[in-house]
Amino acid sequence: MPKVTEEHKERRRQEILEGARRCFARHGYEGATVARLEEEIGLSRGAIFNYFESKEALFLAVAASLSYRMTEIWLEHGFRTLLDAIVAEDTDWLAVQLEAIRRIRTEPAFRAQAEALDEETAAGRPERMAKLREHGLREDMPIEVVATFLSLVANGLALRVTVGDQIPDLDLLAELVETGVSARGRGNP
Amino acid sequence: MPKVTEEHKERRRQEILEGARRCFARHGYEGATVARLEEEIGLSRGAIFNYFESKEALFLAVAASLSYRMTEIWLEHGFRTLLDAIVAEDTDWLAVQLEAIRRIRTEPAFRAQAEALDEETAAGRPERMAKLREHGLREDMPIEVVATFLSLVANGLALRVTVGDQIPDLDLLAELVETGVSARGRGNP
Numbered sequence: 053m054p055k056v057t058e059e060h061k062e063r064r065r066q067e068i069l070e071g072a073r074r075c076f077a078r079h080g081y082e083g084a085t086v087a088r089l090e091e092e093i094g095l096s097r098g099a100i101f102n103y104f105e106s107k108e109a110l111f112l113a114v115a116a117s118l119s120y121r122m123t124e125i126w127l128e129h130g131f132r133t134l135l136d137a138i139v140a141e142d143t144d145w146l147a148v149q150l151e152a153i154r155r156i157r158t159e160p161a162f163r164a165q166a167e168a169l170d171e172e173t174a175a176g177r178p179e180r181m182a183k184l185r186e187h188g189l190r191e192d193m194p195i196e197v198v199a200t201f202l203s204l205v206a207n208g209l210a211l212r213v214t215v216g217d218q219i220p221d222l223d224l225l226a227e228l229v230e231t232g233v234s235a236r237g238r239g240n241p
Numbered sequence: 242m243p244k245v246t247e248e249h250k251e252r253r254r255q256e257i258l259e260g261a262r263r264c265f266a267r268h269g270y271e272g273a274t275v276a277r278l279e280e281e282i283g284l285s286r287g288a289i290f291n292y293f294e295s296k297e298a299l300f301l302a303v304a305a306s307l308s309y310r311m312t313e314i315w316l317e318h319g320f321r322t323l324l325d326a327i328v329a330e331d332t333d334w335l336a337v338q339l340e341a342i343r344r345i346r347t348e349p350a351f352r353a354q355a356e357a358l359d360e361e362t363a364a365g366r367p368e369r370m371a372k373l374r375e376h377g378l379r380e381d382m383p384i385e386v387v388a389t390f391l392s393l394v395a396n397g398l399a400l401r402v403t404v405g406d407q408i409p410d411l412d413l414l415a416e417l418v419e420t421g422v423s424a425r426g427r428g429n430p
Contacts, residue, residue: 150342157333193416
């Protein structure tokens with residue numbers, strides 16, 4: 053029964069990602085040793101690295117999975133809900149992602165894996181842009197610019213949340229962003 | 242002649258900050274040992290730590306100095322010029338700042354110093370807000386929300402530049418942001 057096997061594999065993959073996320077968040081990238089990953093995930097290194105070829109690959113897969121989830125929230129529920137999701141995110145995990153950026157920049161093998169993963173996700177971009185168009189955005193700007201703009205606000209918020217800043221007036225902030233990019237402009241209900 | 246002494250001290254302080262910035266950018270926070278700091282700055286540890294009480298304090302002072310410079314560019318020359326300045330920033334240094342966030346979060350002494358520095362700079366905030374008001378911003382939102390919004394876009398851009406992303410259409414992006422926050426709204430020259 054290959055279907056059951058696929059389902060089982062996907063469930064196992066998700067378990068590994070979630071355990072790895074907790075482990076990286078708790079111990080940092082460096083501190084998340086293979087022994088600690090085994091302990092937090094509850095599987096042997098053999099089982100873990102059967103699904104992900106290296107610690108780098110595992111880390112990047114956790115990051116990609118969070119990024120995918122956030123994009124889904126944005127497209128399905130709008131920008132205001134995305135801001136809430138960012139503020140509610142595990143800041144320990146966000147901090148580890150930031151810590152890893154320097155490593156991705158300076159270690160060629162790590163960087164190559166990150167770029168390969170980026171190309172994989174690029175395949176889904178046209179579909180996501182089409183979905184974003186349904187949000188009633190201003191049309192005097194290319195949709196890609198509007199998308200970049202919204203993602204910069206989201207990235208900036210994630211960064212500030214990680215540092216420990218309190219961002220007040222999230223409602224007003226979302227209103228400012230949304231009236232700035234909506235087709236209606238502002239003051240036009 | 243106390244005035245000369247003050248000028249000399251300030252010049253020396255700036256030299257230390259600039260050398261330290263290069264050293265942190267090149268070797269990472271951890272890798273910037275006291276010996277390497279001495280070498281890059283060209284002064285003995287005694288001289289360096291006469292100006293800054295610790296490596297943490299030195300690092301935070303470099304970060305604060307960059308942040309201050311960026312704010313000045315924004316207020317003096319506008320948001321478009323700030324975006325250019327961010328894109329032109331030394332990405333190695335930006336990456337070290339990100340790397341240090343986790344440390345600031347997890348090391349209480351480091352964190353306390355960061356918070357103390359933050360309170361110092363808070364003193365200049367009302368003046369900066371007054372200056373920002375001169376930029377002709379929309380008045381249906383508190384100026385603090387507009388300021389937070391603009392800083393999130395800037396932070397988001399810095400993060401993406403650090404990761405190595407190319408952000409195309411910086412002109413359109415700036416136009417989108419500026420028409421979104423200007424008192425005139427968009428389409429009204």
